[in-house]
Structures are given as C-alpha cells and as structure tokens.
Amino acid sequence: MDPQALVEAAKYLAAGICMGIGAIGPGVGEGIIGAHALDAMARQPEMATTLLRTMVIADAIAETTGIYSLVVALVLLFVV
C-alpha cells in the first residue's frame, strides 16, 4: 500500500476524531452554563440582562477548548 495514501487517510480520520471528541466538552459546558443562567433568570427576572452578559462571557470561555480542537483539525487537514 502507498504510504502517502495511508498518511492522507490518517489525516482525515484524525481531523474527524479531533473535532468530534473536542466538541463534547464545550457542548456539555455550555449546556450547564445555559441551564444555570435560565434557573437564575427564572428566579430573578430583573437580573436577566446582567446574567445574559455574564453568560455570554462564560460561554465564550467554555468554548475555548472547542476552538483549539477546530484549529488543530484545520492544521491536520491543510498543513500536515
């Protein structure tokens, strides 16, 4: 078998696995953040705008590792 073809196949497989597993953590984390923000908003509707702003920042931070895995997947696809 052509080793170059093997590298090509491994590249696509690795990018898929990287993105698939890397998306689990941010997904769960953002779900937890959203659920708790909704809890708090339901309890204190007058705080909703402050909570929304804090929630968006927290979402962005939870998303960071997902973005890292996207960057790694892109490097695997287009650079390696």
Place this chain on the structure above:
Amino acid sequence: MGGIELAFDPVVVAVGLGVTAALALLFLWVRRGLPRDPDAPLSRRAAAVAWAADFFQDQVLGGAAPALAGRLLPLVVALFLYVLLCNWAGILPIPYAVSPTQNLNVTVGLALMVYGLTHVYGVRSKGVLGHLKGYLEPFPFLLPLNVVGDVGRTLSHGFRLFGNILGGALLTAVMGRLFAPVVVPAALNLWFGLGMGLIQALVFTLLAVAYIRATAE
C-alpha cells in the same frame, strides 16, 4: 505554525479597508446630523447616538467605574462595529469577498491590540510600578502563571473569533456543496453569518472590556 503564516492577503486588506471606510462614512454622516447648539431639540440622529451610547454603557461597560467607562466607550463602540462589519462582510454577494476576521492575522492582531491596551490602561490608572505589581498577585510565586496566562488569554481571544467565523464559513460552504446549493446556504448564512457574527463581535468586545478592567481597576 506551518501553513498558517504571516501572509499578505490582498482580499483581506481590501475588505478591511472597505469596512474602515464604511465606518468612517457612517461616523461622519452621524456627526453632520448632530446640532451644534446643545440646547437644540433632539434630532433623530442625536437620539440614535444617545441610545447607542446608553446601550454600550449599560450592556458592555456595565459595572465599570464611571471614569474608566467614559474613556473606554469610544474604543468599545469602534471595536464592536469594526468586528461586526468584518464578520458580516463575508456574506455579501461580492465574488471572492471573505470576512477579514476569518484570517488568523487579523484576529490575533486585534487581540494583540487589546493586550497592549490592557497595559496602557493599567499603567494609566495605577502607575508603572503599581501595574507591574499586579503580576505578583495574589502570591509572588504565581508570577510565571500570570505571564503564561497573559499569553494564553491573548491567543485564545484571537483564536476564538477566528475559529468561530472560519468554522461558520467552512460549514456553509460544505453544506452548500453537499445539499441544495441555494436554500441551505441562505439559511446557514442567516445563522452563521448574521447571528454568529453579531454574537462573536459582542463576545470579542465584552472580553476586551473584561481584560482591560482586570488590569485597570
């Protein structure tokens, strides 16, 4: 990082300059609509400016000290509008037009600018020594952690915008190639282009304000 290099992309530069020109025209147009006399009755443009200033004061700068908030307001409005228009430029029906923010050089450049501004505002409010002392807190032996934290924070600030915008653009392109070539990209552009562009511009601005407030307060 291998293929992601400091490349000069004329399209990105052109779209970035176009966005700058559009913003300059918008600001000049708004400025012309403002009455010279402060006691004149409120014009529509003046009301819009007041509403926008209130919105940014409450939603983006909410909780910041009033003196700092006043100095940050022009920066925040310009940063938000620039990133927003850059995100939205990708869905314009112009051939080859891409969002400048899906280029890593642009987003990391913006993040580095914000990182530099954290030092400017930190030194301005606390003095050079007071600002440098912030790196020894809460404990002096955490200095390496604080320095690494600065680097990681700035890089992830740039990567976040880059990854979200590029991811949306790639997904739209792949879906358009795989499925119906008209309807699906239109719907995806609506979400990833307009919706995500707005959310990510807001997130970028909010994080910039959070970083500057962390050093300046």
